[in-house]
Amino acid sequence: MKRLNIIYIVIISIVFSSCNDFLDETPDNRAQVDSKEKIQKLLVSAYPTGNYALACELSSDNIYDTGESNPNTSRILEQYANWEDITEEDNEDLETIWSGAYGAIANSNLALSAIEEIGEEDLLAEKGEALITRAFSHFLLVNIFCKNYNSTTSGKDLGIPYMEKSETTLDPKYERGTVREVYEKINADIEAALPLISDDIYEVGLYHFTRKAAYAFAARFNLYYENWQKAYDYATIVLGDNPVGQLRDWVAMGELPRSPSPVTNAYISDASDLLALPFNSGMGLYFGAYYRGSRYSHTNSLAYAETLFAGLPWSPEGISSAYYNFRPFVYSGTNIDKTLSYKIPYLFEYTDAVAGIGYYKTVMIPFHYDETLLVRAEAAIMLENYSNAVSDLNNWAGNFFIADSETTLEDIDNFYADLTYSSEEVPTSKKVLQPGFSVVSGTQENLIQYVLQCRRILTIHEGLRWFDVKRYGIEIVRYQVQANGGMKVIDVLTKDDPRRALQIPMDVITAGIEPNPRN
DSSP, X not given: OOOOOTTOHHHHHXXXXXXXXXXXXXXXXXXOOOSHHHHHHHHTTOSOOSOOHHHHHHHTTSOEEOOTTOOOOOHHHHHHHTTOOOXXXXXXXXXXXXXXXXXXXXXXXXXXXXHHHHOSTTOHHXXXXXXXXXXXXXXXXXXXXXXXXXXXXXXXXXXXXOOOSOOOSSSOOOOOOBHHHHHHHXXXXXXXXXXXXXXXXXXXXXXXXXXXHHHHHHHHHHHHTTOHHHHHHHHHXXXXXXXXXXXXXXXXXXXXXXXXXXXXXXXXXXXXXEEEEEESOOHHXXXXXXXXXXXXXXXXXXXXXXXXXXXXXXXXXXXXXXXXXXXXXXXXXXXXXXXXXXOSOOEEEEEETTTTEEEEEEEEEXXXXXXXXXXXXXXXXXXXXXXXXXXXXXXXXXXXXSSOOOOOHHXXXXXXXXXXOOOSSSOOSOXXXXXXXXXXXXXXXXXXXXXXXXXXXXXXXXXXXXXXXXXXXXXXXXXXXXXXXXXXXXXXXXXXXXXXXXXXXXXXXXXXXXXXXXX
C-alpha cells in the first residue's frame, strides 16, 4: 500500500542512498515539466500523502487505554498511545508521514524550478500554490517531529531539513537546523505565496490551497509562531464580515440519518470546508463504529470527565448529547467503548473486487471556517481583546450547540476559577498551562482554557489537540481501564518530556540524519 514515486528524489536519496542499483539512474531522468498545464498537474501532487492525524490523536489526551483484555489493537497503535518510538511498518507509520510530506515538497520544488525556467509572468498563481504547499508540508513535519515553536528555546531545538530546491545529487547530506530556522523559512514562503494565489486556476478548489484556505493556514501558522496580530488579521480575511454565515450548518448535519456514511460524506463536502486531503488510511475504522483499534479510543468516561460532555461556562454541571445540533455517537459493549463525533469517512478502494482486497482510504479536512474562528478567538485573547474573543466564542458555540450557549466574560471567569485543575486522581477539562509565552493568570488564562476546550470538542479525532498540548505545555496522564472498572495511571508525559517530539523514522536516522534525543 506504500508506494514511492521517482519524483520523490529527496526521500529516495535520504532513505535509500545505499541502494546502488536504483541510484545508478540519474535523478534527473524524469518527465520534463515545461508548460503551464504540466506544472498545474504536478501541483496536484504537492500535498502530503501520509496521514498525520492518527499519530497525533493517539499521542494526545483524547484517548484512554481500555485495557489489556481488549484484543482490538495493533503494535503501531500501542506505540503511538504509549509514546514509544515507532518500529512497525504500516500506512499510518511515521515513515509514511515523513516521505509523504517530503515527496510533496519535492513536487513543489520541481514546479518552482520549472516556473523559474519558463518565466513567471503567466505562472504567478502556480508559483503561489507551490510556495504555500511547500510551507504546509514543512509545517506538518516540524510540528510532528520537533518540539513546538517557542520564542525562547527554538533557536536551539532541533528542526527538520528545509528543502528549497529539487535534489539532483545521488547522496546529499542534510542538516536539521533549528525549529526557529524552519519557522522563519515557512514564514517567508507563506508571505511570498499569499499575494500570488488565485482560485481561478483550480477546477476543484477544495483539493487545493484556495485564497481562503491559504489564509486559514497562515492564521494557524502565525498563532503557533506567537504572532498574535497576524493570526487575528489573517483569520479575519478568511471569515469576512459575516463569520456565522460561513460556519458549518450543524443543524443540517444533525438532521442526516444516524449512520456513519451519510454524515461523514456530508462533513467532507460541506461549504465550510476550506481544504480536503485524501489519504490511504484506516482512520475511518479507528474513529468509527468498528471494533478495529478500539482498545485506544475516546471513551464515554473521557467524554464526561474532559471533553464532549464536560461542563462549560454556560452549563457548569455538564452537557449531554441533547445539547448538540449534531449529536455524538456513543457505542458501548464488550471490547468497544467509543464516543464519537463522526467526521472521518471509512472508504475502501478495491483493487480486486472478487478477492475483496484493496486500500483503506479516508479524507481529512485540515482547515475549515469553524476552526479558523477559534484561531481568531485565541489570537484576540492573547492581544487582550477580550470582548472580541467572547463574541467569536459565542458565535461559534451558538452555531454548534442547540442549548443557549451565550456566555459572558464574567461567566467564563467564574467557571474556570471554580473548576479544579486536572490531576491524576481527578481528571478535568482544566489543565495546568505551561507555555513558553506569557499567559496571565485570571481572566486571560480562563479565556484560554475555554478556547482550548472549544477547539478540543470541535476537532476531536482530527489530531489538532496534540499541537495544543505541545504549545501550552499540557501534561498528559495516560489512563488504563482496569477489569474492575477502575482507572490506573500507566504513564505521564510531562511538559519537558523529549517524547513530545515524535522520533524521526529509523531509515532516515540510519541514513545519517540526527535523531531526536531520548532519556
